[in-house]
Amino acid sequence: MEKEKEARLFALLRPYGSVAVALSGGVDSAVLLMAAVRALGAAKVAAVTAVSELLADAERADAKRCAELAGVPLTLLPADDLGSPDVVRNDERRCYYCKKRRFEMLVLWAKERGFPCVLDGTNADDADDYRPGLAAMEELAPFVVSPLAKAQWTKRDIREAAKAWGIPVWSKPSAACLASRIEYGVALTKERLQAVETAENTLRRFICGQLRVRHHGKLARIEIEPREFDVFLQHRAEIEAAVRAAGFNYVTLDLRGYRMGSQNESLAFS
Incomplete structure (x- = not known):
C-alpha cells in the first residue's frame, strides 16, 4: 500500500x-x-x-x-x-x-x-x-x-x-447485492432472491473464486471462472440437482465465464 x-x-x-x-x-x-x-x-x-x-x-x-x-x-x-x-x-x-x-x-x-x-x-x-x-x-x-x-x-x-491491516475479508471476491443477479424486467421477490442465494451457497461448496447465479425466470445461468470449469463438470449432477431444488427448472453454465455486470449486456447501450 x-x-x-x-x-x-x-x-x-x-x-x-x-x-x-x-x-x-x-x-x-x-x-x-x-x-x-x-x-x-x-x-x-x-x-x-x-x-x-x-x-x-x-x-x-x-x-x-x-x-x-x-x-x-x-x-x-x-x-x-x-x-x-x-x-x-x-x-x-x-x-x-x-x-x-x-x-x-x-x-x-x-x-x-x-x-x-x-x-x-x-x-x-x-x-x-x-x-x-x-x-x-x-x-x-x-x-x-x-x-x-x-x-x-x-x-x-x-x-x-x-x-x-488484517481485515478478514481482504481476499473475498467482490459481490453486489442479490438483486444484481436477476434479469432486468423480472420482478424482485423474496422467493427469487432466496433462490439465487441458496444456489450460490451450493456452488461455493465446490467452486473457488468469483461466481454468480444469474436468474432468468425459470433458468439459472451460472458464471464461474473458466479455470473452475473442470471442477464444475466433475460435480455437475450434484450442482444441477441443488440448483434445481433452489427453484429453477433449467441450469446452464455460461461458457464465457464470470464477468462483472453481465446482466448489463442486455441493455441497449451495451
Whole structure:
C-alpha cells in the first residue's frame, strides 16, 4: 500500500470529525471503516448496515466481523427494499432507486445522531461499469461522501490495505447485492432472491473464486471462472440437482465465464 495514498485518504477523512460508514460486508466498505477509525478514532465512527432481502446472510455476517475488528458497534437498519415499487420493478434504474432510498435513510439516521455525513465505499475503479447508483450518491452530496474514490484508491489499493491491516475479508471476491443477479424486467421477490442465494451457497461448496447465479425466470445461468470449469463438470449432477431444488427448472453454465455486470449486456447501450 502506497503511503502517499494512505496519507491522502486520512487527510480527506480528518476534517469530518466524526462519520457514519455504510458497511456492506465487502472489502471496500470494510477498508473504509478501518481507515476512518485510524484517522478519527473508534469513538468518532459508527458502522451502519441496511438490511433487507437483497443482502445475503453471509454479507451481514462479514459486516459484523469487520465492525468488531474495527472496534465499532454495528447498527442494522431495516431497509424494506421490496416495499418500493421502483425497486421491485427491476428495470435498468433499479440500483439508482435502491441506493437513493437506502442512503436517504442512512443520512437521516446519521443526522439524528450528530454525524455530518455517511461514507460510501465506492472506489476509483467503479466508474468502469454501468452503476446508476452512483448518480444517487452524487445527488445526496455533501451528506454522502465516497472518500476512496476521491483519494483515487483502486480495487488493488483496497485489497493491499485490507491485507496489511488484517481485515478478514481482504481476499473475498467482490459481490453486489442479490438483486444484481436477476434479469432486468423480472420482478424482485423474496422467493427469487432466496433462490439465487441458496444456489450460490451450493456452488461455493465446490467452486473457488468469483461466481454468480444469474436468474432468468425459470433458468439459472451460472458464471464461474473458466479455470473452475473442470471442477464444475466433475460435480455437475450434484450442482444441477441443488440448483434445481433452489427453484429453477433449467441450469446452464455460461461458457464465457464470470464477468462483472453481465446482466448489463442486455441493455441497449451495451
